[in-house]
Amino acid sequence: MTAGAPPVTPPVTPIVTLRGVSRTYPSGTLALDRLSLSVEPGEFLTLLGPSGCGKTTLLRLIAGLAEPSDGRIEWSPDGGARRLGFVFQEPTLMPWARVEDNIRLPLMLAAVSPAESAARVGEAIAHVGLEGFERAYPRELSGGMKMRVSIARALVTRPQILLMDEPFAALDEITRFKLENDLSSLAHRPRLTVLFVTHSVFESVYLGSRVVVLSPRPGRVAAEFRVDSPAPRGEAFRTSSAYLEACRQVSALLASAMDLPLTLAPSPSGGEGTRPTSDAT
Amino acid sequence: MRRRNHLLAPALVGLVALAAWEAVVRMEGIPPYILPGPILIARTVVADWGTLFPSLLVTLAITGAAFLVAAVLGLALAVVFTQSTFIERAFFPYAVILQVTPIVAIAPLIILWVKWIPLALLICAWLVAFFPVLSNTVLGLTSTDKNLVDLFRLYGATRWQAFRYLRLPSALPYFLGGLKISGGLALIGAVVAEFVAGTGGAQSGLAFRILEAGYTLQIPRMFAALFLISAAGVLIFALLTGLSRVALRRWHESELEPGD
Numbered sequence: 424m425t426a427g428a429p430p431v432t433p434p435v436t437p438i439v440t441l442r443g444v445s446r447t448y449p450s451g452t453l454a455l456d457r458l459s460l461s462v463e464p465g466e467f468l469t470l471l472g473p474s475g476c477g478k479t480t481l482l483r484l485i486a487g488l489a490e491p492s493d494g495r496i497e498w499s500p501d502g503g504a505r506r507l508g509f510v511f512q513e514p515t516l517m518p519w520a521r522v523e524d525n526i527r528l529p530l531m532l533a534a535v536s537p538a539e540s541a542a543r544v545g546e547a548i549a550h551v552g553l554e555g556f557e558r559a560y561p562r563e564l565s566g567g568m569k570m571r572v573s574i575a576r577a578l579v580t581r582p583q584i585l586l587m588d589e590p591f592a593a594l595d596e597i598t599r600f601k602l603e604n605d606l607s608s609l610a611h612r613p614r615l616t617v618l619f620v621t622h623s624v625f626e627s628v629y630l631g632s633r634v635v636v637l638s639p640r641p642g643r644v645a646a647e648f649r650v651d652s653p654a655p656r657g658e659a660f661r662t663s664s665a666y667l668e669a670c671r672q673v674s675a676l677l678a679s680a681m682d683l684p685l686t687l688a689p690s691p692s693g694g695e696g697t698r699p700t701s702d703a704t
Numbered sequence: 705m706r707r708r709n710h711l712l713a714p715a716l717v718g719l720v721a722l723a724a725w726e727a728v729v730r731m732e733g734i735p736p737y738i739l740p741g742p743i744l745i746a747r748t749v750v751a752d753w754g755t756l757f758p759s760l761l762v763t764l765a766i767t768g769a770a771f772l773v774a775a776v777l778g779l780a781l782a783v784v785f786t787q788s789t790f791i792e793r794a795f796f797p798y799a800v801i802l803q804v805t806p807i808v809a810i811a812p813l814i815i816l817w818v819k820w821i822p823l824a825l826l827i828c829a830w831l832v833a834f835f836p837v838l839s840n841t842v843l844g845l846t847s848t849d850k851n852l853v854d855l856f857r858l859y860g861a862t863r864w865q866a867f868r869y870l871r872l873p874s875a876l877p878y879f880l881g882g883l884k885i886s887g888g889l890a891l892i893g894a895v896v897a898e899f900v901a902g903t904g905g906a907q908s909g910l911a912f913r914i915l916e917a918g919y920t921l922q923i924p925r926m927f928a929a930l931f932l933i934s935a936a937g938v939l940i941f942a943l944l945t946g947l948s949r950v951a952l953r954r955w956h957e958s959e960l961e962p963g964d
């Protein structure tokens with residue numbers, strides 16, 4: 424399912440391209456080191472890396488919540504202002520607001536008309552399967568439901584790209600599987616571009632059309648892996664041999680990424696040293 | 705059922721304590737001008753109601769006015785302080801100085817400067833009461849969930865929107881907590897200032913009744929006035945607790961029903 428001859432695809436303009444992006448915190452911590460990456464329209468890109476390797480930092484840079492210390496982030500020049508949705512590691516809901524008002528927030532801030540926002544909120548609620556909970560308060564919901572609200576809020580602006588920071592890490596496995604299935608299908612229908620951060624090999628393979636493996640801090644792209652199984656994926660995929668084999672390979676890539684030397688000196692063989700890359704396109 | 709138990713336990717403790725008090729007073733034969741028993745105090749409250757009640761109203765009026773000003777100004781100052789770290793750094797120490805200076809020490813000065821006694825008393829009570837509202841609200845306005853702040857930024861919220869829809873609601877539980885402390889303090893401030901002022905006549909509050917009873921050795925009346933002050937304090941606290949419950953019931957951890 425991978426490492427075969429790459430299919431001949433017409434060149435696509437990436438939605439966003441990171442060129443040699445570094446980020447040093449004022450404390451002196453180098454969180455990201457000359458990281459380059461591009462996100463293509465319609466792909467479900469999962470970023471896999473150990474805790475503390477700079478995944479959250481990377482998403483915050485892309486979202487414009489922080490500035491890179493070095494390097495550039497380039498957005499595709501397709502007219503209008505870039506729209507992005509962000510799902511944090513925690514649900515990050517306003518406890519004083521009902522589910523529907525939490526989801527409406529981005530539209531309210533943008534002064535979208537009430538009729539238009541009502542329609543969009545309804546659509547987002549249907550997307551994540553929260554019908555009937557519109558008037559509930561966050562504290563009345565389970566962890567999984569809160570995360571659904573958070574996802575609905577990110578979808579309500581119909582984003583060009585959805586950034587998700589380990590959104591399911593705190594959930595129990597059964598809830599997580601359900602949310603992963605639902606996310607896989609809702610990202611498929613109106614083709615969404617998703618950049619999904621995780622520290623779980625299984626999750627990265629299950630959801631991703633492409634898995635990018637990051638090295639331990641400072642984060643760099645250590646390897647890349649394409650998962651060719653068609654989306655949306657369901658429970659059958661989870662037990663398929665193709666899935667298990669892909670997980671095995673990604674685990675191996677992650678294991679060798681963990682052994683990468685801290686500074687990547689150009690090796691005599693040229694190129695980028697010991698960088699294991701399977702099926703680079 | 706649960707709620708009834710909440711009231712039952714303290715009521716029981718109170719009854720036992722009162723009974724013990726009454727028993728000690730009777731068995732030891734303590735004269736009323738040293739320590740009156742609770743039954744005599746209750747009788748005095750009823751007998752002297754005509755004198756005590758108008759004084760209670762005077763004290764409550766000063767307390768209420770000082771509390772309202774403390775709530776409004778405390779909130780307004782907190783908002784101003786949190787607009788810039790410079791303002792907060794520059795002014796907050798003075799708010800602290802006002803707070804830590806004992807009111808009994810400044811009250812004579814204020815009474816000296818402000819000729820109209822009720823206003824002087826109000827200022828004293830306000831000085832005691834406003835700080836908890838200010839410091840609590842400042843804390844509330846600055847301890848907003850960082851991720852929510854980022855979320856608002858991400859969706860292009862204006863400064864006003866972030867204030868109105870994020871920081872203000874986040875600060876509400878803190879503000880209400882400040883009010884709960886402040887209500888009792890306003891009463892204490894009003895009583896202390898009245899003691900210092902020692903005014904008599906038609907405008908005298910409960911503190912003056914206590915002074916007066918002390919001079920004339922009407923100790924049961926002194927206790928009766930004291931009882932009314934405590935009762936007023938409890939009532940203020942209960943009202944503010946109720947307000948907080950109504951405002952936060954739906955969403956805040958502090959007001960969740962047990963087992964909710």
Ligand SMILES: Nc1ncnc2c1ncn2[C@@H]1O[C@H](COP(=O)(O)OP(=O)(O)O)[C@@H](O)[C@H]1O
Pocket residue numbers: 448449450452453454472473474475476477478479480481640
């Ligand atoms: N605000 C900050 N100030 C200083 N160091 C930080 C800050 N945020 C993150 N870091 C450090 O940067 C590194 C990467 O953090 P983060 O991006 O949160 O990693 P991840 O999300 O992959 O777990 C960590 O070592 C962390 O301690």
Ligand SMILES: [Mg+2]
Pocket residue numbers: 478479480512588589
């Ligand atoms: Mg993180």
